[in-house]
Amino acid sequence: MGDDAKAQLQALREELQTLKSQGQNGGFETVSNVSQLTTGNLKARRQLKGHFGKVYAMHWAGAGSSEELVSASQDGKLIVWNAQSTLKKQAIPLRSSWVMTCAFEQDKNQMVACGGLDNLCSIYKIEAESTTVTRASKELQAHDGYLSCCRFIGSDHIITSSGDSTCMYWDIERSEVLKSFTDHNGDVMSVAINPNDKNTFISGSCDATCKLWDIRQQQCVSTFTGHESDINAVSFFPSGMAFGTGSDDSSCRLYDLRCYQEVNTFMSDRILCGITSVAFSKSGRLLIGGYDDFSTHCWDTLKANPGNPAFSNEKGHGHENRVSCLGVSSDGTALCTGSWDTLLKVYA
The missing domain is CATH 2.130.10.10 (YVTN repeat-like/Quinoprotein amine dehydrogenase)
Incomplete structure (x- = not known):
């Protein structure tokens, strides 16, 4: 590739980045009158021991x-x-x-x-x-x-x-x-299938990016950036129009496929460990993450830069070791978490 072609390519990249930045003109900070989310009834109902x-x-x-x-x-x-x-x-x-x-x-x-x-x-x-x-x-x-x-x-x-x-x-x-x-440049740690389009899926990687793939094209449709460390988990929003991620940079993030952008970040100054797994509630209002410090945090996806989880289940009230996996049942009535303490707990 000649110098002129490289210069043109760089100019196109800069123009594309400028257009993307201009498109980031709205977010959850514009949402008003959001009802208060209550999760006080979320309790451990079953323990799977074996x-x-x-x-x-x-x-x-x-x-x-x-x-x-x-x-x-x-x-x-x-x-x-x-x-x-x-x-x-x-x-x-x-x-x-x-x-x-x-x-x-x-x-x-x-x-x-x-x-x-x-x-x-x-x-x-x-x-x-x-x-x-x-x-x-x-x-x-x-x-x-x-x-x-x-x-x-x-x-x-x-x-x-x-x-x-x-x-x-x-x-x-x-x-x-x-x-x-x-197309990834690091270990691919997680995949999630679009619930409303089985031809597309998301992957999260140790190269700190997520990629949207179309099976019919056999190529990356879009790359999503923002995380600063390994992405350990990805999960689709119930509508299939967005997805959530969990990373070793101590943050969960919400990306929208319609604008190909990050639209919300979920992190707290008191949470300093990595996220192992993420899942959405049936409605999508909650993004639930499992953490290395034995805790499970639920974030309100409608709150801009929430700062603190809507609900937390920390050491002493949940697992006694790393929460390695979690998921919400297909009917949305139960959350299950699995841990290095050998137990699975079912919350409802």
Whole structure:
């Protein structure tokens, strides 16, 4: 590329940045008469006890089985729970105990997936009549690094992210990579599927950026910046028009896909640790984050620069170790948190 072309490219970049800055002319500070948010009734209703190692991941089932969830622990077990009765429906022994993620298939609720330092995405079929699953039905192998996150797209496809800086879109039945997404410059830690458009998903990476992808284009649609450190978690807003993030820079952020911009930041001077996981309430009013300091904080997404969470569940009132994962049930009635203290707690 010649010097003239480089100069033109730089000028275009500066012009684009100027236009973006001009577009940032409104935000949540313009919202008035926002009703006071009350979360005083959010209490621990159930405790899921059965793991003997650090719980690293959990994921709720889809709408047809909104009381069920799957959890993964470094005791080498994948457990499918009924969160209402606290009973274990299935306990699946894993070939590798170094598991980092798990996922529940959302359409038929008949499969779960997991992966970790074995670089594999292992998929297990679960059946109502059987309580014992010993072998993976599929093992998806192509990543060159640890598997950090996986999410089903229907019952035939799955998206995986990895420490090799890529995401992959798989055909489960054929155990084949259909598309690879390679624009990140650091470990990809989390992915989230758009709830209203299964062709698009968000990824968060250790390069401190999030990227919006379109499976049909096999390329990055947009890159979102703002965080100053690793992004550990991403979650879509219920409408699919925005998404939330959690980072090692001690902040959660809200980005809007319609303006391709950050629209709110959730942080506090007294919160100095990283965020491991994020999820939205059913309405989207709450953004819930799990933190390294054993706490869970709920932020009011309508308040501009809130400064303090709307609700906090701190050490002594919740978990006794790092909150490693959390999620809201598909019907929006329950929040589950998982921790390195080996427990899962269900709040409602």
